[in-house]
Amino acid sequence: MAGPGRTTPxxxxxxxxxxxxxxxxxxxxIGILMVLPVAxxxxxxxxxxxxxxxxxxEFTLAAYDQFFFDRGLFGDxxxxxxxxxxxxxxxxxxxxxxxxxxCLVIGFPTAWFIATRPARTRGIWLFLITIPYWVNLxxxxxxxxxxxxxxxxxxxxxxxxxxxxxxxxxxxxxLAVQIGLFYSYLPFMVLPIYAAVERYNFALSEAAADLYASxxxxxxxxxxxxxxxxxxxxxxxxxxxxxxxxxxxxLLGGAKTFMIGSLIDEQFRGSQGNWxxxxxxxxxxxxxxxxxxxxxxxxxxRAPR
Amino acid sequence: xKGVRHYPGFLALTILCLAVLYAxxxxxxxxxxxxxxxxTSWGGFSLRWYGEVFTGREAARFGQAAWNSITIALIAxxxxxxxxxxxxxxxxxxxxxxxxxxxxxxxxxPLMVPEIVIAVATLIFFSAIGLTMGYLTILLAHIxxxxxxxxxxxxxxxxxxxxxxEQAARDLYATRAQAFRLILLPLMMPGIVSGWLLAxxxxxxxxxxxxxxxxxxxxxxxxxxxxxxKQGIKxxxxxxxxxxxxxxxxxxTAAYLINRKGRQTP
Numbered sequence: 001m002a003g004p005g006r007t008t009p010x011x012x013x014x015x016x017x018x019x020x021x022x023x024x025x026x027x028x029x030i031g032i033l034m035v036l037p038v039a040x041x042x043x044x045x046x047x048x049x050x051x052x053x054x055x056x057x058e059f060t061l062a063a064y065d066q067f068f069f070d071r072g073l074f075g076d077x078x079x080x081x082x083x084x085x086x087x088x089x090x091x092x093x094x095x096x097x098x099x100x101x102x103c104l105v106i107g108f109p110t111a112w113f114i115a116t117r118p119a120r121t122r123g124i125w126l127f128l129i130t131i132p133y134w135v136n137l138x139x140x141x142x143x144x145x146x147x148x149x150x151x152x153x154x155x156x157x158x159x160x161x162x163x164x165x166x167x168x169x170x171x172x173x174x175l176a177v178q179i180g181l182f183y184s185y186l187p188f189m190v191l192p193i194y195a196a197v198e199r200y201n202f203a204l205s206e207a208a209a210d211l212y213a214s215x216x217x218x219x220x221x222x223x224x225x226x227x228x229x230x231x232x233x234x235x236x237x238x239x240x241x242x243x244x245x246x247x248x249x250x251l252l253g254g255a256k257t258f259m260i261g262s263l264i265d266e267q268f269r270g271s272q273g274n275w276x277x278x279x280x281x282x283x284x285x286x287x288x289x290x291x292x293x294x295x296x297x298x299x300x301x302r303a304p305r
Numbered sequence: 306x307k308g309v310r311h312y313p314g315f316l317a318l319t320i321l322c323l324a325v326l327y328a329x330x331x332x333x334x335x336x337x338x339x340x341x342x343x344x345t346s347w348g349g350f351s352l353r354w355y356g357e358v359f360t361g362r363e364a365a366r367f368g369q370a371a372w373n374s375i376t377i378a379l380i381a382x383x384x385x386x387x388x389x390x391x392x393x394x395x396x397x398x399x400x401x402x403x404x405x406x407x408x409x410x411x412x413x414x415p416l417m418v419p420e421i422v423i424a425v426a427t428l429i430f431f432s433a434i435g436l437t438m439g440y441l442t443i444l445l446a447h448i449x450x451x452x453x454x455x456x457x458x459x460x461x462x463x464x465x466x467x468x469x470x471e472q473a474a475r476d477l478y479a480t481r482a483q484a485f486r487l488i489l490l491p492l493m494m495p496g497i498v499s500g501w502l503l504a505x506x507x508x509x510x511x512x513x514x515x516x517x518x519x520x521x522x523x524x525x526x527x528x529x530x531x532x533x534x535k536q537g538i539k540x541x542x543x544x545x546x547x548x549x550x551x552x553x554x555x556x557x558t559a560a561y562l563i564n565r566k567g568r569q570t571p
Contacts, residue, residue: 012468013400014475014484022395023408025388026452030411033449034423037430041422044429054432106325109318116310125319127561132326134503134557136510138527139546143329146336146538151345153332183325190322205309215312244419246513251534261421261513268428268517275429282425289419 038286045279053273063280085263089284092260095174096242099181100189103238107189108231114190115197126194133187141247144183148176148252172254180248188237196230229300236296240289260285330550337543344540354544361541363533370529374509377444377525382504385451386459389504390497392452393460398468415450423450424517431518438520446518447508454507455500458564462496499560506556 015022045063047055070082114125147154148170155167170176208218246261267278341348358367392412431442470492474484512527519528533542
């Protein structure tokens, strides 16, 4: 999420004449296989639904209309606000926000602790955080489902310790999805904060301590403002994938824990699907994400370097 | 007085953080050695489920899926690494040029757009141009989202290499190709290798996009595992998961060691 990196001084621009041919492959691949598809998705969200999946090339606002308005079973009643999908989006935003907060509460102290270790052990701690980051998210989510099951090891351990009488009904609830989002994206929070704390000048904290600031006042007044870019980057890296998450709600949640990701996925499954509606929901999700990124970019642009 | 770096309770939270991250993985790894057919009770140590992965009822299906996953990951990460290396040369060694900001945004676009949106857009695109969903569509999608993962370590490495090495070579009448092949490429190698390894893991792990563009009858390991898990978590899935976990750990360790070794030499 950093900027485009530093440019080499003009004299070091050894590949200046070759910029175009060197960039051409990435422009072509990402342009054709990502920018063009997203543009086409925007077009599809305004097309008419084909009932066997796919679309008919006739312009309509039906997909967005279905998302926001309820016109009764036959479409002839005066429009009322349709809450079903807005609720799913709102709950996704809320759950992603809560997951971000949970990750921050655990992730910041972890990042701080690791960054303040001596150089010799720091690498090992960091390595321990990095491994789950690269382990298959599907496998991690399946493992969490296994752990949280009613007859799973966690309930088994709590019961044999006599802490609970009956299994805690966690799996297939919103709580399980919440734990899943927190668990899925926790490393995404730790790593950028770690990078910020590692660059933090601890002389600032020492100066504050010399002036009789308490430990926690120093943290609040000095440390947090300085490492804020890392915190914000971590929050974005957790919030955005949480918002569009599919595996956590699908594998850990139940019938009532639909999130945006599951809603979109369903529109492209089999003959009950609705491609224009799925495209419209994806467009709305992407707009939300771009909005968050825009706020981030503007805040970064304003921040003193 | 332990100094300004110490905050009480931070060690406990760090341990909690690691416990949250590792508990599910460790529990599944332990239960993959369970002799019992039940996934609930412990029936003693056994390797039977690992045997089941390779010779059991689902072995052929998982074998084919693993073959697809590995070949797709090999091709996609290699192609993405070549594209990313070229892009990194232009971005880091190209000086200031028009469209530099836009190029950076474009290369990193796959990281900004939520996976489910990429999945939908790619499915729509392939079906609109009439491409049959299968091996090729998965491969094309993987090459695209692997590019930024390969790009970031390569560009970071290149930024740390001073241009003086190449300039010295050019001063001694090396052609640009020679200066690249004999000087710059070896210096960039740690970044290229770790970029390739990370792209490989990202491709091997992808589920959401693959699930959208794979078409009927085509499976990669994650989609095959997902299909099985939908009918309940069976012990052979836990053994397979543990094996994949091991592969990820090996790859990340390799990327880490190569990067560290690279940092010691210039």
